[in-house]
Amino acid sequence: MSDNVIIRAQEVKKHFKGGQIKALDGISTDIRKGEVVVVIGPSGSGKSTFLRCLNLLETPTGGSILFNGVDITDKKVNINIHRQKMGMVFQHFNLFPHMTILQNMTLAPVQLLKKSKAEAEEKAMALLERVGLADRANAYPSQLSGGQKQRIAIVRALCMEPEVMLFDEPTSALDPEMVGEVLEVMKDLAREGMTMVVVTHEMGFAREVGSRVLFMDGGKLVEENTPEAFFANPTNERTKLFLSKVL
């Protein structure tokens, strides 16, 4: 596909109750290689739903999502294969509590990518080293702080060597003093050129590392711009109102 587009969302809709409730009402956008797309908006605007539609955790009721040119909303497509290339980080971490950190990180590479245990562990240890948690490799998730859990969740997804990372409000469930350590890992990732879609309330993050900001409201994409332009001169009334409250 042209312009290095990794994900192309076309008129993505998510309707409930025969169209009475429109969680998503026709969202179209392209996500290009190396971009950091930050999705913001008031709660209930559909931003999380949109993100979850990108790897089909939520099934759209209309429109299509092309991932590397393949329409993954087509039911003949094996979504599991494509999800291996789309890492996801959740608000509530969702680490596997019955496994050690290392087991959390090596499960998918060993089972799905058919890597050897040694190879998967080597990769996992290298990633743990990078986020400063190598000494916790054999700990269980319940022994970690929220910030540590989220950093593990990020590197767990990275173990699959994804082409794009989806972040669903990764810092919303954290104590304020732990937000920084998670954002730092995400900024590192962005600087390395990882393609990222981030749903967040961290305006500072959007401004600093975002390459594009999407503002959603009422299931619609209201405004889309570079962070500089978006925060300096919002054009839409709804955007202005939102920014006046959060900044």
Next chain:
Amino acid sequence: MTWFETLKMACLAWFEDFKADFILNFIEDNRWKYLTTGLGNTLKITLLSLLIGVVLGVIVAIVRSSHDSIAGEMRPGIGKFLLNLANGVCKLYLTVFRGTPVVVQLMIMYYIIFASSRNGVLVASLAFGINSGAYVAEIFRSGIMAIDAGQMEAGRSLGFGYVATMRHIILPQAFKNVLPALANEFITLLKETSVAGYVTVRDLTMGGNIIRSVTYSPFLPLFAVALIYLALVMFFTWLVGKLERRLRNSER
């Protein structure tokens, strides 16, 4: 005679009685063998039916909880049809086997379905196993439903299919959660097998009863049977407690 001597006499007389009773019930004609063979059969039936019950129960629990959590979002097609069908069969199974007494099920199995078989232990194991499966299914279902939905999402987002996520992520956690309830079911099952005598299986209870019918002395055989059941249950409770602690330790 002092009161002390009276007491001593009474004790000795009681002891002599007890000894005679003991010899009559257990030693003479090697009657204790009724209890040991019976115990063997009881253990065989319990373990075999536990195995059948857990396998059956896990399958039914997976079908039922899968149906409840994903059938609503599935696209119409053969997969959805099969899941609905399997769910219907499972519901029927639960209704029938939880809705009728296990003794009746046992007799239907032995005298009707497997009327040509004289292997009572095997038929009884099957009957108790199928019955127990219905209860184990609901135990496991509650265990599966108690796992946070985020665990399934995390597994799927890594690229695992539904079944693989169940196997690697959901079921190991569910098993740990349901272990106490499962132990309870096992204890119930062990004691429930005491009705196997209805279909001529010589289990522990039947063994005690045979001794009683020969010696006309009910006290010792029946109390011996009760004591053996009690000891078994206490032993298994201790064993499960150990397993539980070990599983829990792995998390902290």
